[in-house]
Amino acid sequence: MKVEEVVEIVRLDPNEVDGLVEAQADIFADYIIPFRSSRKFFMDFLRSVGGRIDDIIVAKHQDAIIGYVNPVIDGNEAWIGGLGVVPSFRGQGIGRRLMEAAEEGARLRGVEEIILEVIEGNSAASRLYARLGYTEARKYLSAEGKAAGFAGFGNRPNRVRVEDIVEVHRASYSESCWQRRKAAALEESGRTCEIYSVDGGFVMLRRVETTGFIPFIGVLPQRRSLGIGTSLTKFALNRLWELGAFNIAIYNVNDDLATRRMLDKFDFAVTIKQVEMRKSVATSR
Numbered sequence: 001m002k003v004e005e006v007v008e009i010v011r012l013d014p015n016e017v018d019g020l021v022e023a024q025a026d027i028f029a030d031y032i033i034p035f036r037s038s039r040k041f042f043m044d045f046l047r048s049v050g051g052r053i054d055d056i057i058v059a060k061h062q063d064a065i066i067g068y069v070n071p072v073i074d075g076n077e078a079w080i081g082g083l084g085v086v087p088s089f090r091g092q093g094i095g096r097r098l099m100e101a102a103e104e105g106a107r108l109r110g111v112e113e114i115i116l117e118v119i120e121g122n123s124a125a126s127r128l129y130a131r132l133g134y135t136e137a138r139k140y141l142s143a144e145g146k147a148a149g150f151a152g153f154g155n156r157p158n159r160v161r162v163e164d165i166v167e168v169h170r171a172s173y174s175e176s177c178w179q180r181r182k183a184a185a186l187e188e189s190g191r192t193c194e195i196y197s198v199d200g201g202f203v204m205l206r207r208v209e210t211t212g213f214i215p216f217i218g219v220l221p222q223r224r225s226l227g228i229g230t231s232l233t234k235f236a237l238n239r240l241w242e243l244g245a246f247n248i249a250i251y252n253v254n255d256d257l258a259t260r261r262m263l264d265k266f267d268f269a270v271t272i273k274q275v276e277m278r279k280s281v282a283t284s285r
């Protein structure tokens with residue numbers, strides 16, 4: 001029997017989230033970044049990207065979930081918040097069928113462009129996306145560095161609430177990766193982070209065990225190259241040091257000269273690069 005007949009592509013039944021999480025354990029067991037999902041992790045992630053359980057599409061074989069795609073629809077654009085097929089079912093066109101179903105569903109909801117990110121070096125996924133017509137748009141970096149007891153970061157930034165930095169986030173993140181520029185991600189980080197602001201910029205930080213995270217640092221476009229970013233970074237590294245973090249992780253910052261110089265200044269080392277790919281799915285095609 002052909003694989004198209006025995007593997008069906010259907011919407012996720014909201015009662016089957018545990019089956020999806022189980023499949024993810026298998027899908028991501030050999031992933032480039034070690035990653036273990038749980039029901040809570042997945043639901044938090046979904047909320048942080050503004051996704052919906054009933055937009056998820058799964059591949060099923062004899063009632064077991066063996067693949068999924070998570071299209072997050074936002075107005076006239078959609079973002080792929082995860083795609084995977086369990087190893088024993090790869091190379092049979094299931095990844096392609098899942099993506100095509102996601103594209104079709106998105107198109108019917110008025111989506112004109114689909115955006116996704118793929119880790120540089122994930123050749124199976126990159127080839128699939130390229131074959132489906134996605135083209136490279138830009139790159140993002142993730143990096144790791146150290147917390148440090150900096151002095152001289154200027155005036156201490158003010159501790160603020162997430163509502164206070166919504167505008168500066170919107171203006172400073174308009175040219176950043178899909179996830180970071182969305183208000184839902186900011187709000188979700190706001191639940192767990194300390195937030196500080198200065199005139200023209202803000203930073204969010206969080207310690208988890210010995211690792212410090214800087215999920216957001218933004219400076220208004222018209223206030224750049226004045227040392228605000230450097231000063232906020234010094235403050236954040238100092239604050240995380242005070243909080244007891246050693247290693248610092250920064251995810252998906254733009255791969256541009258200004259950001260690279262900033263990372264170099266604080267001895268951050270790039271850990272992974274992500275490639276943003278886009279495809280137009282406007283109905284006129």
Ligand SMILES: CC(C)(COP(=O)(O)OP(=O)(O)OC[C@H]1O[C@@H](n2cnc3c(N)ncnc32)[C@H](O)[C@@H]1OP(=O)(O)O)[C@@H](O)C(=O)NCCC(=O)NCCS
Binds near residue numbers: 097
């Ligand atoms: C990326 C991933 C989803 C691809 O899933 P898949 O089901 O293997 O994808 P497809 O089968 O559609 O395509 C894979 C290969 O099978 C080939 N293929 C497609 N249809 C086929 C068919 N009917 N019969 C046999 N082979 C087929 C494709 O040509 C492709 O070959 P290539 O890699 O040499 O170019 C899968 O490798 C995976 O889950 N990886 C781990 C998670 C991951 O990296 N997710 C993406 C994050 S951005």
